[in-house]
Amino acid sequence: MSEGKNQAQKELWNTSVGERWTRRQVDIDAMLAAFTQALMQAADLEGGPPQQVLDVGCGSGETSLMIADLGHTVTGVDISTSLLDLAQRRAGDREGVTFMEADASDAVFHSPFDLLISRFGVMFFDDPQAAFIHMVQYLKPGGRVVFVCWRPPGENEWVTMPMQVLASVTEPPSPPPPDAPGPFAFADPERVRSILTNAGLTDVKFTPADAAMPMGSAKGAIKIAAYVMEVGPAALPISLLPAEGVAMVRERMTSAILPRLKDGHLSLGGSIWVVEARKASGRAN
Template identity: 40%
Template sequence: MDTPIPDAPPNAEQIEYWNGAVGLRWLAYNDWLDERTAAYGRAAFAAAAPQPGECVLDIGCGAGATTFELARAVGPDGAATGIDISAPLLGRARERAAALGLAVEFLEADASRPPFAPQRFDLLFSRFGVMFFDDPAAAFAELHKTLKPGGRIAFACWQDPQLNDWYERPLAAIAHILERAPVDTRQPGPFAFSDPDHIREVLAAAGFAQVELAPFATPFYLGRGASREAMADDAMEQVFRVGPIARLLEPQSEQVQAQARGAIRASLLELADDHGLEVGGAIWVVTARAG
């Protein structure tokens, strides 16, 4: 009789993903990523409105930039905890916390199975950290349990890919060279919460009430430099740091890769001006209350 193969634990693929080459790449370019996503985080932070003395959880905290802001907002009478599945990024977060002298707790754990006592937190917060759950409704139901009565959640998630040129423009530039699969917005990934109806369904199923979505858009800077050409070169590096291009081109021949790189660079060069090379970025700022 064959021994049954046990099911993989929840989010096993994402845990492996963020502790492998991707996690190390994000660690290497973390400062760059924090800078480019700071404006989106500030929009979600304003909606979250953390108060002195509150206990807050930063979901998918990465290297800790948003957790530190939360810690400053809640002050010495409050408590800020960051949770993430990426050991490399959490290592950086702990180093930064020590250097800043902030009493912040960082926990390597899966936020879809939060290891906290019920009703611990006043606020759950996330900047692009909630779109990677295998089972979003179940994950948010577990997170809901950690909120105090009347507690709230606030997070930033990307809107439709077509509204985010940092993702779409490089792909459009090589559409005549390579065919790409459509984005499945119901699978874990950056656009898993791009559909507002899906967000409302997931949060309602998890027990949240007063779900509100506010659109927010601001430029996402890809390239900077002393000349348009330097901006395009800088932007090319960024395109291969974030987004799907690196994965899409990896199995292709050197000839196809060279052709694609040329097409992407030409497309980016068209956007460069005196201020830099910027592309569009659009998010939802989502807020809700514990039901």
């Protein structure tokens, strides 16, 4: 693997972010459940013949395990050691699922795939064009790509609400360039269409989906504030604040959450693209 390639993401997902997502796995999977369902519906794996599936950015294994339980063979690939260790524990002795610690943008796979799938895992490459060219070569002719990615931050309440609280305490970090690696790098459908088309994919389709996302399973504003401060784009800048700054954010986050509670719980809106594409039937690996 070339020096420095996707290095910032590797460091994040093997330190603070990976640790938090491993510890919060149950709540994060519940938070993303509606979008996981949208992804699986688009993948259309239920009831069909067995397929070979590549799950890019598989994390703690939620989608990989669902695919294996439908009778398909799936390779889940991720860069986070802690998330993959959790995925392996969750898999137990299931057949048909393999987890691989690797960067999908240059990993070597030993058999072609019918489907490349990803739940919020394809937006973090330093060079997404090169990454998709590399991954698509492992798709069979006629093979499909199905993934979900976030629409712009302003359309995602689970982002705007915590960032507004952060901004009331300290100057928030400047937003990254729209094409920088990160959760919202694929928010622009025209950019994504160009990346996929240049990688040899056709029939590119974008379907918007919106859902309320539960912010953790614990009841009460204090516990929900702790979750919101650990998951999402506000988490890293909050973690870099001095102790008194973190305490002030926690106090204001709790106050902002209180009037939004319903039966002790909080849900915030999320907005995504469900993206589908296909490799041309005559295009060999």
